[in-house]
Amino acid sequence: MSSNRYSVAVNQKVLLVYGQIADPSQQAFDGTLTICHHQDNFPPVTWPVSDSHFKALVHLSPGPNRIRFDFTSPKLVSNNTSIPAHSSWMNINYLPVTASPPVQLVILLGKDSPGTFDAVPERVQREGNNLDTAIRKFRMAAYLWQSFTGEQMYRNGFGRRCFRFEEEWQSGTLTARDRMSGQMRSEAKIHIVRSDKTVKELRDLDLAQQYDKASRKGDLFSIAMEAVKGYFKPIQGQKQYVSVLLLDAHWDTKAKTITGHAALGGGSSEIQLAVFGSQALQSYPTCLEEVISAFTDCTRTDTSFVANDCNESGSNWEAANIGIGAHLHETGHMLGCPHQESGVMLRDYVRLNRTFSCREPYSTRTKSPGMRLCLPKDECGWHRLDTLRFRYHPCFRLPTDCPANADESVRVWPVDSGKVIVTAPTGIAFAEIFTGEDSVCHSWIEYGNGDGLSGGPPRQIVLTENDIKARLADDKKGKKLKLSIHSVGQGSHNVEDFSQLMSKSSVVKLPNGQVGFKGSQLGTSQQAGSRPEQIILESAINQRKLLTSIKVYHGFALDGMEFCYEDSTSQLFGKRGGQAGGSEYLLEEK
Numbered sequence: 001m002s003s004n005r006y007s008v009a010v011n012q013k014v015l016l017v018y019g020q021i022a023d024p025s026q027q028a029f030d031g032t033l034t035i036c037h038h039q040d041n042f043p044p045v046t047w048p049v050s051d052s053h054f055k056a057l058v059h060l061s062p063g064p065n066r067i068r069f070d071f072t073s074p075k076l077v078s079n080n081t082s083i084p085a086h087s088s089w090m091n092i093n094y095l096p097v098t099a100s101p102p103v104q105l106v107i108l109l110g111k112d113s114p115g116t117f118d119a120v121p122e123r124v125q126r127e128g129n130n131l132d133t134a135i136r137k138f139r140m141a142a143y144l145w146q147s148f149t150g151e152q153m154y155r156n157g158f159g160r161r162c163f164r165f166e167e168e169w170q171s172g173t174l175t176a177r178d179r180m181s182g183q184m185r186s187e188a189k190i191h192i193v194r195s196d197k198t199v200k201e202l203r204d205l206d207l208a209q210q211y212d213k214a215s216r217k218g219d220l221f222s223i224a225m226e227a228v229k230g231y232f233k234p235i236q237g238q239k240q241y242v243s244v245l246l247l248d249a250h251w252d253t254k255a256k257t258i259t260g261h262a263a264l265g266g267g268s269s270e271i272q273l274a275v276f277g278s279q280a281l282q283s284y285p286t287c288l289e290e291v292i293s294a295f296t297d298c299t300r301t302d303t304s305f306v307a308n309d310c311n312e313s314g315s316n317w318e319a320a321n322i323g324i325g326a327h328l329h330e331t332g333h334m335l336g337c338p339h340q341e342s343g344v345m346l347r348d349y350v351r352l353n354r355t356f357s358c359r360e361p362y363s364t365r366t367k368s369p370g371m372r373l374c375l376p377k378d379e380c381g382w383h384r385l386d387t388l389r390f391r392y393h394p395c396f397r398l399p400t401d402c403p404a405n406a407d408e409s410v411r412v413w414p415v416d417s418g419k420v421i422v423t424a425p426t427g428i429a430f431a432e433i434f435t436g437e438d439s440v441c442h443s444w445i446e447y448g449n450g451d452g453l454s455g456g457p458p459r460q461i462v463l464t465e466n467d468i469k470a471r472l473a474d475d476k477k478g479k480k481l482k483l484s485i486h487s488v489g490q491g492s493h494n495v496e497d498f499s500q501l502m503s504k505s506s507v508v509k510l511p512n513g514q515v516g517f518k519g520s521q522l523g524t525s526q527q528a529g530s531r532p533e534q535i536i537l538e539s540a541i542n543q544r545k546l547l548t549s550i551k552v553y554h555g556f557a558l559d560g561m562e563f564c565y566e567d568s569t570s571q572l573f574g575k576r577g578g579q580a581g582g583s584e585y586l587l588e589e590k
Contacts, residue, residue: 007090007091007092007093008090008091008092008093008160009092009093009094009095009160010060010092010093010094010095010150010160011094011095011096011097011150011160011161011162011164011398012060012094012146012147012150012160012162012164013059013060013094013096013143013146013187014057014058014059014060014143014144014146014147014174014288015057015058015060015092015147015150016055016056016057016058016147016148016150016151016355016356017055017056017057017058017090018053018054018055018056018376019053019054020052020053020054021033021049021052021053021054021071021086022052023052024051024052024053027052028051028052029049029051029052029071029073029075029076030048030049030050030051030073030075031048031049031071031072031073031074031075031076032046032047032048032049032071032072032073033046033047033048033049033054033056033069033070033071034046034047034069034070034071034072035047035056035058035067035068035069035070036067036068036069036070037058037059037061037065037067038060038061038064038065038066038067041061042059042061042175043175043177045057045059045175045288045289047292048292048357048358048359049071049073049358050358050359050373051358051372051373053358053373053375054358055355055356055357055358057143057147057288057291057356058092059174059175059288060092060094061094062094062095062096063093063094064091064092064093065091065092065093065094066089066090066091067089067090067091067092068087068088068089069087069088069089069090070086070087071086071087071088072086096164097164097397097398097399098164099397099398099399100163100164100394100395100396100397100398101238101239101240101241101394101395102163102164102165102166102241102395103142103163103164103165103241103242103243103331103334103395104165104166104189104191104232104240104241104242104243105138105139105142105165105166105188105189105190105191105243105245106190106191106192106193106228106231106242106243106244106245107131107134107135107138107190107191107192107193107244107245107247108193108194108195108224108227108228108244108245108246108247108248108275109131109192109193109194109195109247109248110194110195110197110198110199110200110201110202110248111194111195111196111197111198112198112199113194113199113247113248115130115131115134115247116129116130116131116247117129117134117247117249117278117281117282118249118250118251118278118279118281118282118305118306118307119281119282119305119306120282120302120305120306121305123282127286129282131192131247133286134245134247134278134281135173135190135192136173136179136286136287137281137284137285137286138190138245138281138284139173139174139187139188139190140173140174140284140285140286140287140288140290140291141284141285141323141324141327142165142188142243143174143188144285144291144324144356145324145328145331146162146163146164146165148328148352148355149162149163149382149390150162151355152381152382152387153382153387153390153391153396155376155381156382156384156387157449158387158390158391161390161391161396161398162396163241163335163390163393163395163396164395165188165189166188166189167186167187167188167189168186168187168189169184169185169186170184170185170186170187170189171183171184171185172184172185172187173187173286173287174187174287174288175287175288175289176286176287176289176290179287191231193227193228193231193244194227195223195224195226195227196226196227197223199248199260202220202223202246202248202259202260203248203250203252203259203260204259205252205255205257205259207219207220207259207260207262208252208255208257208258208259208260208261209261209262209263209264210257210258210261211255211257211259217262218262218264220246220260220261220262220264220275221262221264221266221273221275224244224246224262224273224275225267225268225271225273228240228242228244228271228273229270229271232271234270234271236269236270239269239270239271239272239394240270240271240272241272241334241335241395242271242272242273242274242334243273243274243276243327243330243331243334244273244274244275244276245276245277245278245281245327246260246261246262246275246276246277246278247278247281248260248278249261249277249278249279250279251279251303251305251306251307253303253304258277258279258307258309260277261276261277261278261279262275262276262277263275263276263277263326263327263329263330264330264333265329265330265331265332265333265334266333266334267334272334272335272336273334274327274330274331274333274334275330276323276326276327276330279306279307279309279323280306280307280309280313280319280320280322280323280324281323282306282316282319283297283313283316283317283319283320283323284320284323284324285320291356291357292356292357294316294317294320295317295320295321295352295353295356295357296317296353296357296359296360296361297315297316297317297320297361298315298316298317298361298362299315299316300314300315300364301313301314301315301316301319306319309322309323309326310322311365312350312365314364314365315361315362315363315364317353317361318350318363318364318365320352320353321349321350321351321352321353322349322350324349324352325344325349325350325352325380326349328344328349328352329344329345329347329349332344332345332382332386333345335389335390335393335395336389336393336490337383337385337386337389338440339439339440340383340385340386340440340441341383341440341441341442342383343380343381343382343383343386344380344381344382344383344386345382345383345386346383348380348381349380350365350380351378351379351380352380353374354371354374354378354379354380355379355380357374358373358374359371359372359373359374360372360374384444385430385432385441385444388429388430388444388446388486389486391429392429392488392489392490393490394490402456404426404488404489405425405426405489406489407425407426407489408424408425408426408487408489408490408491409424409425409487409489409491409493410422410423410424410428410485410486410487410491410492410493411423411424411493411519411520412485412493412495412501412519412520413506413517413518413519413520414501414502414506414507414517414518415517418464418465418502419462419463419464420462420463420464420495420498420501420502421460421461421462421463422460422461422462422463422485423459423460424459424485424487424488424489424491425459425487425489426459426487426488426489426491427447427448427456427457427458427459427487427488427489428447428457428458428459428460428461428485428486428487428488429446429447429448429457429486429487429488430444430445430446430447430485430486431444431445431447431463431483431484431485431486432444432483432484432485432486433445433468433471433472433481433482433483434481434482434483434484435472435476435479435480435481435482436476436479436480438482441484443471443472443476444471445468445471447461456488457488463483465481465498465499465502468481468483468498469481480497480499481497481498481499482494482495482496482497482498483495483498493520495520501520505518506518508534508536510536510541511536511541512541516536533573533574535563535571535572535573537563537571538565538569538571539563539565545565545566545567546565546566547563547564547565547566547587548564548565548566548586548587549564549584549585549586549587550562550563550564550584550585550587551564551581551582551583551584551585552582552583552584552585553574553575553576553577553578553579553582554577554578554579554582554583555577555578555579556578557578558574559574559575559576559577559578560572560573560574560575560576560577560582561573561574562576562582564584
């Protein structure tokens, strides 16, 4: 196995494995790999082997799992025993995580919605397009996100670390046989939330994100946010992470636009939210047995009934890439990822199929045959900066991680000899380097190895302009430098102009002749009506000057602060506005 050792511990229910059968350079086999699960507690699932390479998803039960991989091929002689001659075993210990916030999965409907989604008549007849089918497809897509992300974290050196879902005891859907037998399992919960808007209101062209003439393209996100807040009723300080499928998205054949759809991710202090429409939902697999067929189905998209989203969904397998992958992209925004130079947070998810299948069909998007053999180097992935964000994200925490410091701040200030000091109580995770008018990051500095075993990232670092420029291409070294520095605690601070931070404008001559340096955050207010002003506290220069209290002048906003001394003198920063007399805070003598 290439993706796992023969004994491994993981924290996710569905695990992606890939590897080889024998030596492809000597003789390449096509055949079938059957995964037999621990104590037969999950039905066997078959996966294709192509040129001796395979990719498969393994369902796990909590605790130890002894998994058997059976390979059969027309080129090989079978010994006709109950256990095939070509078998391999793997021990996997699945340890469910409950100490991190889950990613909540929501299907949002209009208050009068019938609970159906766009599908061609043949699909409707074969599998239905009702709410039950939508739940099964969305759940399977979510487990594809999880297995993909867990594998990406592993390849980036961060171990088997991934987000989790809230689960509930329900009729199993991850295998088609559970639906027929009524087998109960603990699987991801799909929350069904009704908006206070009607389907007609949700499908208003003025709200359609892809409609050029729409004037309220962000309203669907706001509608979803209000519905989600009303459903989860978040408590202050307990942030919820919610990924929403807009079930009432609909291909308007007259306007040639997808209505009721928005692809957005972001949020507030209470809710981090991702939203995406159901326009490609018919192409999603409903269970593990359908994953390969979903990513190899060349059936052309019939735009009489369903959308060819962004003209990149000309066939069913390409629609599955766009739907599952673009929703993952918005979930990445929900988890704090910006756009990147490559990977899921660009548009690399058009190759998502390559993560789960070794063969690729003809592409209507590129108008060319697909790859004969899709190896890991050909797959899409999370950008390295995305995985660095995930490494310290609350949703990716493991029980073995050290307790988080509540102070997430990052502080930056210049010192002598052209150096800049950066401190963060939780540790400094990484620094992004931008040059000129860069909209995405191309260079960065990582701190710590991410394994949490060697003391963790440093709490203080020293930066110089030469150190930063050494990481840039020659044509970038003469441009303006901007830094975005991220702490382990998910805090960040931007230095808009690194050269200016080290210039004379950051130096202050103190009354006693010494030199002081302004921190990067000093004087960054952009509020209308604010004006630059600075004072140097006399108590900081004269040790005999005792500061006894601070008066804060305010109404709805801060007007000023007055620093009062024992000798009845004071220094005023700002003005004495707002509440008469201000609010006085006495300082304890030490």
